Amino acid sequence: MKKAILSGNEAIARGFWEGGGHFANAYPGTPSTEIVENIMKYPEIRAEWAVNEKTSLEIALGASFAGARSLVAMKHVGLNVAADPFFSASYIGATGGLVIVTADDPGMHSSQNEQDNRWYALHAKMPMFEPTDSHEAKELTKQALTLSEQFDTPWLIRSTTRISHSLTIVELGDREEVEIKGYEPDFQKRNLLPMNARKRHQAVEERTIKLREFAETFWGNRIEEGDPSIGIVATGISYQYGREVFPEATFLKLLMTWPLPEKLIREFAGKVKKIYIIEEGDPYLELHLKAMNLGVEIVGKEKIPMTGELNPTIVKEALLGEKPSYFEIPKIPHRPPALCPGCPHTGVFYTLNRLKANVTGDIGCYTLGALPPLSAMDTCVEMGGSIGNAFGIEIAEAMRGIDPRKKKLVAVIGDSTFYHSGVTPLMDLFHNNGITTVIILDNSITAMTGHQENPGTDIGITGIPKRRVDLEKLVRGVGIEYVYTIDSFDLKGLKELINREIHRQEPSVIIAKRPCVLLPPMKKRKYTYAIANPEKCTSCTLCWKLGCPAISVTKDKKTWINPDLCVGCGLCIDVCPVDAIQLKDPNADNARKAGEEVLGWVKKQDQ
């Protein structure tokens, strides 16, 4: 048997390939991104990036209508975006096997909340698998494709950061080729007019009874015999933590967690003296088990933390009261993530900070503009939230008689986020007579998740021959009259433009454009760096306020620029009032020049 060490995400991709998958798509989101990224490597499968999760699921559902085995992957909050088709898909069922992967982020490594998406399975009555390692992730994905067709239902696979981003050993299998059945209309099944939907709901309830039976004998749900004094119920990564801490206990390992195998649970409860339920996040299993009146003591969230990630040490302390003996350390500086040296967003946030604007923000690398010293973003709610939030503030201020222009309101949103869900609120703002200024940070790529193309990505950047949405035309198409495209590094121009537009009694959109400095064509070049002259530096702190990771302060409070990190973008040169900073070699390649070349142009358009 061929073995490989794969991440959970790579394993899901492999399972989809082995299971005869035909079509996959996703909107990138940590920790789910690498699923479709890896599926793209298999030539038998068509895989692509979708504009958002709702669209992604709608397309995959359509592919399933036509009998293609399909997969969509998203982060936990992505399923909120896709929730509407998700619930309908449960009623409609699956012609071609349809797997929906939700990758949750307990501990919020890269998310705005730590919602537990297992409730979605219960809520939409959609069967769910939860793997405990990469091998199971692969096997369950593969099997879910067939089961989806057999039970006529989309199948939810719930992963978490530690499953998706942990590498464990996987036994590889071959691909099973399956034909795409082809589209046949089925009005009663797929057109959810109330008259049809009522029947479909009935079908869902009947399906649930069959799924419950299946869960009882499914190989992934099983009792692992051991010491009967403690019985552990666990799924997902928590199973591994439980095994680590209680190697001798009796386990009920559950890989299918909706619907639950109630007979098996009762059998297990009859074997043990006390049940510990180890689960990250919400008391999902616990509520089910406690409602079953099992006649045995159940310990769960009264001991296991409700927030954050678990690990073996936390489980041990929670359930056994054993505190680890560890080295305590003094308080040391945090190392928050930061915008990269040469990041095009830096200049925009620096300017917003200087202008003391009230900024509603959005999701992406640029959310880091909220952190000191840039400190130029007040809010970050969800994908596409910035424009609506700013408009709401404008409305409330106007209603209490304040000229909203005095509030210096700016909504900041990235290009990918704007395509994802920023166009609709912009239409709302325009139609309902809003005047808020919107800045679209256009770095021509979805950067935070590792450079996935989006509808506006220049073909020159990715080499992928696809049609490109013209951002400026799109914004003008909404009806916005004041639209400007400006170089993100033009600090003087940005300051004048933003200051003028926030005082305009009309809505305006500023597209601040420059390619991400980490894009392959940018990254592979060798750049010169900037040097600060300590003789000239007056410690005025202006360049420190750029928040550039390459800029530090020496012991005698002078600017020092780390040549290993600096890419010579020159923003610090622009802000220095005493000309204390210079490029080491002004004629050598630098990130500013490179950005202009990679993009082909950076124009400033004024009206």
Added chain:
Amino acid sequence: MGKETRSVIIAGVGGQGILLASNLLSEAAMEAGYDVKKSEIHGMSQRGGDVISTVRFGDKVYSPIVGLAGADVILAFEKLEALRNLPYLKKEGTIIVNDYRIDPLPVASGYMEYPENTIEYLKERVKTIVLDAKELALKAGNIRTMNVVLLGVLSKSLDIPEDIWLKVIERRVPPKAIEANKIAFRLGREVAENAEL
């Protein structure tokens, strides 16, 4: 083999090549016949933030991560990150620290001080191996081999044969960088051989 699970934390700053290092380690451990699990974090934490990757190997590994006082060895690519992760080291564990400083933003922008005497602080408490990996990487002929220098040091604390390490390096690094990486690995290994613990 009858080997207990060994837990290694590789810690540093986003962009230092930590994920490549932990990939090489997990492949070497798998090649040596162990069960292996590795955990890493992608996303926001990679934009110059602190990054850790955990690798565990042995006869049978359950959890891919460890909690407080859970690691046998910490391999720190930067000294402040060595200190930050010290609570995750077993009291009898070993810390390998690169004498290299990258100022985090609160230090760079003048809000906080970078702690002095980090290495002395570690030495007073725990088995510590200190090296200047940048210098050794330059000696190996390529500054980007810093992570492999550090793996070389680590390799001496783990029960994985040297030839397996070299095989994995050959397989995983770009062809033109193989020689430099092999030299880097040996230079690191020598540091560990000469270290007085």
